[in-house]
Amino acid sequence: MxxxxxxxxxxxxxxxxxxxxxxxxxxxxxxxxxxxxxxxxxxxxxxxxxxxxxxxxxxxxxxxxxxxxxxxxxxxxxxxxxxxxxxxxxxxxxxxxxxxxxxxxxxxxxxxxxxxxxPPKSLPNEIREKGVSVVTLVDNRWGCCNIKTINLLPNILASQEASEKGAFEGIFISDNDIVLEGTGSNIFIVKDGVIITHPVTNKILSGITREIVFELARERFSAVEDPFSLEDLYNADEVFITSTTKEVLGVVEVDGKKIGDGVVGDVTKELNVLYREYKSNPDNF
CATH class of the missing domain: 3.30.470.10 (Aminotransferase class 4, branched-chain amino acid transferase, N-terminal domain)
Incomplete structure (x- = not known):
């Protein structure tokens, strides 16, 4: 070949x-x-x-x-x-x-x-249906995370640490307990019907998938860009991550703590459907 x-x-x-x-x-x-x-x-x-x-x-x-x-x-x-x-x-x-x-x-x-x-890299449907666990990690990266640089050593080490802890993804937390993003994803929480994600700053890389999902969320739900804390993350009704390869993926456990009922939430499921519909439309390419 x-x-x-x-x-x-x-x-x-x-x-x-x-x-x-x-x-x-x-x-x-x-x-x-x-x-x-x-x-x-x-x-x-x-x-x-x-x-x-x-x-x-x-x-x-x-x-x-x-x-x-x-x-x-x-x-x-x-x-x-x-x-x-x-x-x-x-x-x-x-x-x-x-x-x-x-x-x-x-x-x-x-x-x-x-x-x-x-080569193709897709997640089994079982993982999408059941959701994944993540762990939080101290953010020790440089101050320009908005630049998609090939200097990925902190992300690589953090991803490896998360894997060795039995988690699907690691989530970077600032020194004042603000939730930033994953080692290779953006993160959203849902609380009282409102979808929240960190605003676009030099502290995160604003993913293309993140931007699409956020716009879909604004059209269907209440969605805001606001910093949220580690405590907010633990107490969220739903949590999900997004990326080019992960698309929209529900998180059911953070640091061993169950999120909501411990299953992928309805808002996450609906956004997953909306995203799949979006990318199936040739006009959106």
Missing amino acids: KEIAYISGDFVELDKASISLEDRGFQFGDGVYEVIKLYDGILFKGEEHFKRLINSAELIRINLDYSVEDLKEIAFEVIKRSDKNKSGSLYIQVTRGVAPRDHNFSYTLEPTLVMYLL
Whole structure:
């Protein structure tokens, strides 16, 4: 099966793809990325992801000389040339480029742009029906979580810690007990019929799925962007997380404490249905 990667102007077979040892992404994690879900070979919210990639690059001062249309064209070519299942995801990474190892960088570097397909990753229906458990963790990340950087070591370690504690996901909590987001997801609570999620600040990455679900929630329920505490999380009627791959996923236990009745709530179930209806409509791509 042929798997194709794009690397800064060239389309190559994935198992033959390589980058320089002096690429700053390899040496410093000096770069940004996006993951875009594919449905039957079509990018879901591709434009929004490409815009966020360009914005992330600008925020860390990478001169990415590609427009949204340029990125779309490359992505479509990668998809067309690959034999891999077209219902996986497209991974995109931009690094500052290749240079002799030095903490300082030059603005004249040519960024490294990589794209390739990831295999399908979906959750069993049983997990969606039963919900998952999460644990809360101290947020020890840097102060610019709104940038989708490839510097994911704190997230990786937190995700591993959550897994070793038998939880599906780890939830970052600030030093003043404000609930922020998951290691790879955004988090919502439902209390007295109101859906609440952390506002868009530098403390969280505003996920594309988060934005869609929040708008769907506003149309059907009462929904607000407001900071909420760890105590609010424990005492919520419902909790759910969202991400590109997790979509809308109910949380039934936090730190060993049952949420509500310990089952996926009605609001979460309805939002899951609304989201699936939304992404099944070609007009919303």
